[in-house]
Amino acid sequence: MxxxxxxxxxxxxxxxxxxxxxxxxxxxxxxxxxxxxxxxxxxxxxxxxxxxxxxxxxxxxxxxxxxxxxxxxxxxxxxxxxxxxxxxxxxxxxxxxxxxxxxxxxxxxxxxxxxxxxxxxxxxxxxAVAGLTASAALTATGVKAGDTVLIGGAAGGVGVFAVQLARLAGARVIGTASEGTFDFLRGLGAEPVAYGPGLEDRVRATVPGGVSAAIDLFGTETAEAALALGVPAERIATIAAPNPPQGVRATSGFDASPEDLTHITGAIAAGELTxxxxxxxxxxxxxxxxxxxxxxxxxxxxxxxxx
CATH class of the missing domain: 3.90.180.10 (Medium-chain alcohol dehydrogenases, catalytic domain)
Incomplete structure (x- = not known):
């Protein structure tokens, strides 16, 4: 038995x-x-x-x-x-x-x-699940060097991968979270902003030059804020959102490439991702x-x- x-x-x-x-x-x-x-x-x-x-x-x-x-x-x-x-x-x-x-x-x-x-x-x-989900979301939004990426739910299980993978790609990361997680997010390389009502204004104050891509890992609040900030819908991704805003990409780990995990384990082995x-x-x-x-x-x- x-x-x-x-x-x-x-x-x-x-x-x-x-x-x-x-x-x-x-x-x-x-x-x-x-x-x-x-x-x-x-x-x-x-x-x-x-x-x-x-x-x-x-x-x-x-x-x-x-x-x-x-x-x-x-x-x-x-x-x-x-x-x-x-x-x-x-x-x-x-x-x-x-x-x-x-x-x-x-x-x-x-x-x-x-x-x-x-x-x-x-x-x-x-x-397997969190790493591939984060990779799929970054691929769907085309995150690259020079981007400023807004990541909603950045301190969660998928968020810790999404933040670090975006940073490894050369992007600036703005992460939404509760204030109690701000130091944790800074340690991962993200600039934290509080989620909740007024998110759009807080992001605009943090990044006067604007956001170029967004990933919403919990609901649609971040996706809606990104749209209001002028991010094109095709550069916004959600996971597990039942009704994402029109034009926003819904994605999951099933959309990732198997090679993405090789990239992640290589980054862990090299000390570039924790x-x-x-x-x-x-x-x-x-x-x-x-x-x-x-x-x-x-x-x-x-x-x-x-x-």
Whole structure:
């Protein structure tokens, strides 16, 4: 037997249960990963609490929990050539990651990647969803050297990647957040402004020369402010916004290139990009971890460890 987080009904963190389940094994074309770390994302608790969202991802009850993981390959099925027992790996497996083992087709939609020696399992477990989402948003808006980019929700799990990737591209970054996160954002290279009513005026005061692109990582407030500031709609991107303003690009990690993660891990290895981990929890405290993450007041990423 092994352990997995499972839920039988949709709801808040209280529906998540750590249970003993039959130990899975790799079949032909699959590998089994012994999971050591799970990076939490907003989509995880959305899928476990909103039936309509779960349906869009083909999730039925009872279901597993979480997507991003890192660990070590411990079984390799027939026909797999690129992975061997003992390889450190990371990847994404929707509604499967919070478990002792993940069985995955390494060449499928949930592609598996080798973890560079310079990257810890805890950091690797945060990369697949947040890193690709940030990369997709920057690509959609065409961020380049000389741009001034407004990033809404800059202190969150995707925001920490978006800020640093924009800076690496040579852009100036203005990040919206609560005032309590201003020093944190400055440490990432962003110039902070408070979100909420009056955002447009505060951005204009901070950047009299104007903003050339914008990424809204939470709702549409930043996108609407960017439009009011004269940013062309095609240079504004949102993620997870149900009704983005007309002409604004809606994007997600599915729009990113697999090579984007190679760029991110290379930047981490070179010391050019850091992944702030706000807090770690053991698997037994999954409810507490999700409760903190879903409060959306976390600076950086939350990681669940299995050791």
């Amino acid at each position: 092994s352990r997995a987080v499972v839920y039988d009904t949709f709801g808040g963190p209280e529906v998540l249960e750590l249970r003993e389940v039959p130990e899975p094994h790799a079949g032909a074309g699959e590998v089994r990963v012994r999971v050591t770390a799970v990076g939490l994302n907003p989509m995880d608790w959305v899928l476990s609490s909103v039936p309509e969202a779960a349906q869009r991802f083909g999730i039925t009850l009872p279901a597993g929990f979480a997507t991003d993981f890192a660990g070590t390959v411990d079984e390799v099925g027939a026909g797999v050539a690129d992975f061997a027992v003992g390889d450190r790996v990371y990847g994404a497996a929707t509604a499967q990651a919070a478990a002792d083992f993940v069985v995955i087709d390494p060449s499928g939609a949930n592609a598996l990647r080798h973890t560079p020696a310079e990257v810890s399992d805890e950091v690797a477990s945060t990369l 992944v702030p981990i706000a807090e770690t929890f053991p698997l037994e405290r999954i409810q507490e971890a999700v409760r903190l993450q879903s409060g959306r007041r976390v600076h950086g990423k939350i990681v669940v460890t299995l050791v």
